[in-house]
Amino acid sequence: MQNRIADLLKKNQLSITDSRKKILELFQNAGGALAHSDIEKMSGEHFDRVTIYRTLQTFVEKGIIHTIPTVDNSVLYALCKDECSAGHHHDNHVHFICDDCGTTYCLDHVLIPKVELPLGFTEKQTDLVVSGTCKNCN
Amino acid sequence: MQNRIADLLKKNQLSITDSRKKILELFQNAGGALAHSDIEKMSGEHFDRVTIYRTLQTFVEKGIIHTIPTVDNSVLYALCKDECSAGHHHDNHVHFICDDCGTTYCLDHVLIPKVELPLGFTEKQTDLVVSGTCKNCN
């Protein structure tokens, strides 16, 4: 278990440090999405705010986690299901936001179809967000 | 045209003020999604930052506009379906936002593909936002 975390860091050419191990562990235990503030609380004031910002940013760059959109102004992070090649992670699955309970779901198996852009337009990122009612609120 | 805007405000029991008229006009002209910062720029320093915050919040509460979440930290706003119809139907097409110049394009001929949701999920609205570089900045 601990080895999986260490391996993941090693595979991405990151030094194995306490904060990184701890934050990855939080994600694995949570099993879902976490906000920056969640991590801050759960890590028990152990780590500096700034360290968390930088750690999350590093993880996103390496493709270990990805950000998911929310209706309120917060940014959520979640572990990437598939292992992506470092640096070139494409977050190409659909997100679903429930209007009732506000939960955000990663629909990992629903892929964003390739959109064909007019001439001269270059795609860098595509977000497909569906809102409506989730299975629990229906 | 101007009447449509006034009617919309009236219908929602809102006083007809300059800032509200101007902001609604911006949305109609843009034909797509706008960020708070876009509105601030486009309104030409005419309105207070705070007024824009409060106006957008009011519009969201009244259901005149809705937020479109994106994976980066920005929140986009767009006119709700029912209201943005009149001349055009801005319903099911893709929005493109240029990272360089910040312009939002309505790609009217690029339709959002139907996404298949897991059982129990009900779709109410789908937003597909592509970001990258537009034809002018490329």
Next chain:
DNA sequence: GTAACTGCAAAATATTTGCATCCTT
């Protein structure tokens, strides 16, 4: 030992709130 990472301080941004004044109705 060296490069990378962390923590602290502080700067830069973004958002919210209180209140006096002005505008819409």
Next chain:
DNA sequence: AAGGATGCAAATATTTTGCAGTTAC
């Protein structure tokens, strides 16, 4: 005239940056 909306100032909250000290390898 009355209630709501705006603008200003200031309080909060969030994110970024610089740098010195510490740690992983």
